Amino acid sequence: MVKPLWQPSAASMAASPMRAFMRGASARYHRSFADYDALYQWSVEEPEQFWREIWSFCGVIGDGPGNVTVEHRTRMPGARWFPQARLNYAENLLRRRDHAPALIFRGEDRVESSVTFAELHQEVSRLAQALRGSGVKAGDRVAAYLPNIPGAVIAMLAASSIGAIWSSCSPDFGVQGVLDRFSQIKPKILFVADGYFYNGKTIDVLPRVAEIVRELPTLERVIMIPYTRRAPDIAAIPRCVDVHALMSRYKPRIIDFERLPFNHPLCILYSSGTTGVPKCIVHGAGGTLLQHLKEQVLHIGLGRNDRLFYFTTLGWMMWNWEITALAAGSALLLYDGSPFARSGKMLFDFADETGMTVMGTSAKFIDALAKAGLRPRETHKLDKLRAILSTGSPLAPEGFDYVYRHIKPDLNLASMSGGTDILSCFVTGNPLLPVWRGEIQCRALGMKVEVFDDEGNSVQGAKGELVCTASFPSMPVAFWNDADGSKYRAAYFERYPNVWCHGDWVELTEHGGIIIYGRSDTVLNPGGVRIGTAEIYRVVEQLDEVVESLVIGQDWPPQQPTDVRVVLFVRLRDGLKLDAALSEKIRDQIRANTTTRHVPAKVVQVGDIPRTKSGKIVELAVRNVVHGRPLKNLEALANPEALEFFRDRRELTG
Numbered sequence: 001m002v003k004p005l006w007q008p009s010a011a012s013m014a015a016s017p018m019r020a021f022m023r024g025a026s027a028r029y030h031r032s033f034a035d036y037d038a039l040y041q042w043s044v045e046e047p048e049q050f051w052r053e054i055w056s057f058c059g060v061i062g063d064g065p066g067n068v069t070v071e072h073r074t075r076m077p078g079a080r081w082f083p084q085a086r087l088n089y090a091e092n093l094l095r096r097r098d099h100a101p102a103l104i105f106r107g108e109d110r111v112e113s114s115v116t117f118a119e120l121h122q123e124v125s126r127l128a129q130a131l132r133g134s135g136v137k138a139g140d141r142v143a144a145y146l147p148n149i150p151g152a153v154i155a156m157l158a159a160s161s162i163g164a165i166w167s168s169c170s171p172d173f174g175v176q177g178v179l180d181r182f183s184q185i186k187p188k189i190l191f192v193a194d195g196y197f198y199n200g201k202t203i204d205v206l207p208r209v210a211e212i213v214r215e216l217p218t219l220e221r222v223i224m225i226p227y228t229r230r231a232p233d234i235a236a237i238p239r240c241v242d243v244h245a246l247m248s249r250y251k252p253r254i255i256d257f258e259r260l261p262f263n264h265p266l267c268i269l270y271s272s273g274t275t276g277v278p279k280c281i282v283h284g285a286g287g288t289l290l291q292h293l294k295e296q297v298l299h300i301g302l303g304r305n306d307r308l309f310y311f312t313t314l315g316w317m318m319w320n321w322e323i324t325a326l327a328a329g330s331a332l333l334l335y336d337g338s339p340f341a342r343s344g345k346m347l348f349d350f351a352d353e354t355g356m357t358v359m360g361t362s363a364k365f366i367d368a369l370a371k372a373g374l375r376p377r378e379t380h381k382l383d384k385l386r387a388i389l390s391t392g393s394p395l396a397p398e399g400f401d402y403v404y405r406h407i408k409p410d411l412n413l414a415s416m417s418g419g420t421d422i423l424s425c426f427v428t429g430n431p432l433l434p435v436w437r438g439e440i441q442c443r444a445l446g447m448k449v450e451v452f453d454d455e456g457n458s459v460q461g462a463k464g465e466l467v468c469t470a471s472f473p474s475m476p477v478a479f480w481n482d483a484d485g486s487k488y489r490a491a492y493f494e495r496y497p498n499v500w501c502h503g504d505w506v507e508l509t510e511h512g513g514i515i516i517y518g519r520s521d522t523v524l525n526p527g528g529v530r531i532g533t534a535e536i537y538r539v540v541e542q543l544d545e546v547v548e549s550l551v552i553g554q555d556w557p558p559q560q561p562t563d564v565r566v567v568l569f570v571r572l573r574d575g576l577k578l579d580a581a582l583s584e585k586i587r588d589q590i591r592a593n594t595t596t597r598h599v600p601a602k603v604v605q606v607g608d609i610p611r612t613k614s615g616k617i618v619e620l621a622v623r624n625v626v627h628g629r630p631l632k633n634l635e636a637l638a639n640p641e642a643l644e645f646f647r648d649r650r651e652l653t654g
Contacts, residue, residue, distance in 0.1 A: 004434030005404050006412065011566065014433040018298045025053050034097050036432050036442065037512060044448040044470060049071070051081065051290065051446060051473060058293040061095060062087025062286075063259055070471070076498045077488060079471035082262040082286055089266050089285040090124065090161035091257040093326040096304070097121050101331050103150045104307070106350050108197045108337020109228075113145040115150050119534060120157075120326075122252035127158035127243070129250040134221050136189060138163030138258050141268070143187035145169050145209065146314055147196040147336040150399035151225040151243065153262065153323060155191045160266060160285070163258040164189075167268040169314075170313035171196045171205045172613060177635025178212050184280050185480055186218040192240075193225050194232035199338040202228050210237045210423045212290055262286030263477050269317055269420045272612045272636045280480035283423045288472035292324035293425040294445060300358060300414065301386060304329035310360030310389070311339050311347060316614040317420045318360065318391065337623050339365055348380045355384040362392035363399060363415075364615045370402040371547060379405050387412040394516040394614050397438030415440045418502065421492070424474045426466065427514040428504065433618055439513035447472055451508045456496055458507045463530065465520055475500070505532045522619040524553045526566055529597045533619060536568065536600075539593040540586060547571045551600065552623040554652060567652060568600035569622070569645075571609055578605035604651050608642035622646050 013019055025042070028047055033039045039230050045049040048069035066084025096117045102558035103115040115123070136142065139316050142159040146152040146168065167185055169178050171193060182190070190213065195204045201520045213222055222240040226232055234240040266285035270278035273482070285360050296302045308325045309332075312318040322332060332561045333354055336345040338346055339361070351359060369376075376382065385408055390399070396414045403413050414429020417440060426449050430441040443449040450458045479488045495501045505520040517523075517532020524531040533551050540549045553564035568584065572578060583603045589600050611617050613636065624631055625646045 004436050005400055006435040006570070007408070008412070008431055008433070009424075013432050016301050017303065018301065018430070018432055021053070021057050021298055024057060025049075026055065036430060040443060040445060043445040047446060047470065047472075054290055054440065054446075055082075056147065058290075058297055058503075059110045060087065060293070061092050062288065064262070073471060074472050074498070076493065076500060076523040077475060078484065078510035081473040083469075084642045085262045085286060086259040087262065087289070088163070088257040088259050089289055090157045091255070091259070092289055093157060093163075093324065094121050094124060094255065095327070096329045102326065103153060103332050103334060103335045105150050105336075106268050106353075107149075107335070108200075108346070109202075110156070113150060116124060121255070123154045124157045124161060124248045125252045125255045126250040127154055128161045128255055129253075130246045131158055131162060131164070131189065133250075134189065134246075136162055136164050138264070140164045140189070141167060141185045141187040142189045143167045143169075143193070144191040144314060145171055145205075145212065146171070146191055146193050146225065147171055147227060148313055148319065148333060148334050149193070149225070149227055149336055150193070151193075151227075152314055153332070153334070155223075155225070156323060159189075161255050161257050163260045163264060164304055165268060165282075166263045168314040168319070170315035170613060171203070172198070172313070172638065173633050175211050175215075175304060176206075179215050180277055180633060181280070182212075184217060184277070185268055187216065188218060188220050190216065190219050190222045191225060191243075192237075193227040197228065197337050199341070204228070206232060206237070213238050213240070231258045239504055260285065265477055267320060267423075268480060269320070269423065271420065272614065272616070278633055278636065279491065281285050281420060282480055283474065284477040287475065287477075288320070288423055289324065289327065291320060291422075291472070291474035293327060295425055295428060296325050296330075297328050298445060299425075299428045299430055300389070302328040302330045302358065305572050306330040306357045307355055307362070307384075309333035309335070309347070309356050311335065311348065311362070311365065312360075313613065317423055318614075320423060322360070334518060337355060340368070343368060344374050345376075345379065348376045348382065351382055351385055352380050357384050358387045358389065359385060360389035360391075362615045363395040364392050364611075365391060366390060366395060366399045366402060367541065367548070370399065370406075370585070371541075375406040378409055382408050387414055387429070389414050389416060391418075391425075393415045393617070394518065395438075396534070396541070398538060398542060400435070400437050417514070419502070421476065421502070422472075426468060429451050434507070434511075436511050436513055439509055439511060439515055441513055443512070443514065446547065449514075451506055452496065452499075452501075461510060463505060463507050463517060463532065465495075466502045466504040466506045466514075467496060468502065475596050498541060505530070519619070522623070523554070524551065524564065524566055526564055526597055530576060530620060531566075531598055535594055536566075536598055537592060539589055540568065540570065543586065543589055545572055545576055545582060546586070547573055548609050548617075550617050550619060550622055552619055552626060554602075554623075554626055558653070565601040565605065567602045567626070568606050569606045569609070571606055578603065602651055604649060606642075606645035608645060609641065610642040611638055613638045614637055626652060
């Protein structure tokens with residue numbers, strides 16, 4: 001009999017905020033919640049009751065929630081949540097003001113710093129005053145080109161305290177990538193740093209900053225936050241001032257938080273695709289706050305004694321997600337640099353040094369640790385660590401095995417999936433449920449997630465499209481520069497009217513969990529059989545010779561395609577070369593663990609696999625290169641030069 005990899009203890013379940021929430025909702029609404037499934041069904045059948053209970057249970061600060069929970073609930077898009085409420089995102093994050101650490105920072109260069117909750121409030125107060133003095137008001141765009149340092153958090157909270165709209169890129173973006181994003185939203189203020197550290201190198205970005213500023217005519221002020229130098233030379237950067245000089249004239253005082261409508265824009269995030277200029281996705285303050293509190297307090301169990309870490313940059317939505325944990329009273333552990341510093345031990349050293357309770361990372365990082373043969377369980381204590389969060393791409397079943405065998409056997413491995421589009425999760429972890437190998441634990445509360453087959457029927461135990469059939473508070477407010485909403489509707493609602501189609505190819509399991517097989521727009525279809533790309537990756541990357549892989553469907557034959565054939569690209573360990581024997585070994589591995597339909601027609605060695613800056617491999621971009629189609633938005637890639645390994649490959653012409 002198959003057993004779960006982990007089960008929560010009776011004591012941990014009894015003490016979890018999720019169980020406390022169930023007790024409160026049960027008493028208030030005279031419901032009986034025997035288990036999580038009953039709670040979930042109530043949350044999607046009675047969403048007005050559920051979201052009001054989240055507001056109350058999490059202690060949201062604001063004017064509201066008012067008498068109306070949602071207007072036009074059945075419209076997607078078009079529903080308006082809490083139309084009478086007014087709140088400020090930063091006010092909710094800065095509620096704790098004691099002298100416990102709020103931000104604990106480690107840089108790859110071994111720079112260390114700490115900011116208490118009291119100091120965080122003071123610094124945000126001073127910077128908010130400086131921004132107001134610079135003419136910033138609600139609705140203005142404040143952009144950032146920063147590493148993941150405490151100053152970035154302070155800047156974001158200062159901007160949002162005024163009601164300005166925040167948008168950020170990490171400093172590994174090139175000039176054009178930044179301009180593709182920020183030129184669309186016309187920022188008034190730009191926060192920058194002089195450089196960053198990565199993989200043992202100091203990267204100077206001052207020349208890039210100067211070029212970016214010259215191409216953004218709407219900028220009225222550029223604010224430098226020194227990082228790699230004590231006093232960087234900013235003379236060549238127009239309208240630039242040092243942040244410390246700017247703040248020096250202001251003393252800490254009570255922050256004048258602007259309470260604004262629930263849907264007032266909080267931030268603008270960007271799509272990471274390579275098929276066009278990035279879409280600018282606008283997220284509202286209220287929906288973001290409620291969704292994150294629900295996920296972090298209930299699904300992760302965060303509270304005042306937690307120290308949350310997420311390996312992220314300011315170019316990934318998980319940075320925005322992580323920051324909200326301040327509203328739960330949790331401390332944030334920030335890191336800037338390569339996760340593989342100190343021979344891959346940096347993040348686990350950080351965990352032991354700080355008493356990290358929740359570690360967030362990507363599935364790719366877990367895979368890389370396994371490939372490197374690291375065993376943190378043997379080298380680190382990790383005595384405070386109670387949960388590992390994984391997102392970014394599907395975590396293979398072998399990744400689950402690795403975490404429990406070689407990191408820590410007694411923790412909740414909470415795989416999650418959602419995205420930039422909703423700044424939150426459709427499916428996530430759960431402190432009340434077991435962890436089954438290869439499965440995300442549950443559908444998130446309040447998210448009416450279903451799986452649709454090709455005819456639009458809801459199915460369980462079969463693969464299909466992940467959809468959400470009811471509105472939720474963190475749906476995007478809008479796309480920027482999309483006055484009639486046509487781009488927004490086309491992105492999510494074209495396939496199934498009034499139903500959010502997310503673009504993931506998934507299965508709802510008998511346990512009520514979710515398995516993600518890949519993006520539905522990259523699903524392979526040889527001979528009319530639909531195959532998720534993750535099904536191939538998980539078996540190929542078990543081979544010691546294969547570091548990572550990427551698979552596409554190639555139109556075949558090229559001149560008059562009548563079908564597609566499966567093409568597998570592999571990056572091998574250093575020094576290895578793909579020969580006939582290894583190619584057949586790879587095919588045999590796939591054949592033995594999947595079906596003959598999964599076996600690639602071609603196996604091709606490449607020097608690298610292209611990925612986005614958040615670590616996701618880009619199958620569509622590779623497919624376009626193979627088929628000779630144009631590419632755009634290459635600045636979204638961490639290594640765009642890798643695409644050249646796939647261009648004009650002789651192996652794919654016959």
